[in-house]
Amino acid sequence: MTNPIENAAYVSVGRACGFAGLAIFCIVIGLSFDAGLAALVGSKLSITLSLVLLVLAWRAPTRNYKRTETWLILQPGDRPRANVAQRLIGGTLRTVYLWFAQQIAVVTIVFSVSAIVLQARDLTL
Numbered sequence: 001m002t003n004p005i006e007n008a009a010y011v012s013v014g015r016a017c018g019f020a021g022l023a024i025f026c027i028v029i030g031l032s033f034d035a036g037l038a039a040l041v042g043s044k045l046s047i048t049l050s051l052v053l054l055v056l057a058w059r060a061p062t063r064n065y066k067r068t069e070t071w072l073i074l075q076p077g078d079r080p081r082a083n084v085a086q087r088l089i090g091g092t093l094r095t096v097y098l099w100f101a102q103q104i105a106v107v108t109i110v111f112s113v114s115a116i117v118l119q120a121r122d123l124t125l
Contacts (some may be wrong), residue, residue: 004078005088006069009096012052012069017100020049036118045109050104057097061090068093 024045031038064086065071072091080088 003082004074005092006096007094008070008073008078009073009089011073013096013100015051017053017120020064024049034124036115036122039111039115039118041110043115046104046108050101050108053101054095056101057094057101060093060097061087063090063093065089 024042028038028042031041051120068089070089071079071085079085
């Protein structure tokens with residue numbers, strides 16, 4: 001990634017997802033006394049994060065580019081002209097939000113399968 005707008009968008013969205021992931025991780029660890037419950041809660045929280053990212057991706061093209069963290073991260077020399085900034089930053093953020101939503105969806109699948117297996121195992125014991 002040599003595109004500064006793309007780099008800034010990945011840093012911005014990645015940092016936010018990292019903090020959300022840390023919160024989910026802490027909750028799941030807090031519920032580790034019941035592995036099935038922990039996996040179920042993890043799946044619900046991660047699908048919520050994925051849905052939030054999808055909503056943000058949907059809104060990204062029309063959100064004011066000057067109010068985004070991506071714009072603030074960019075060095076003044078890397079910022080596009082105003083007549084193309086909305087399209088470039090909005091489009092890039094949309095792509096990045098969708099990429100992170102897809103990655104989190106994979107985590108959701110892992111949590112969901114784990115919850116099903118763990119809860120089924122508890123039923124057979």
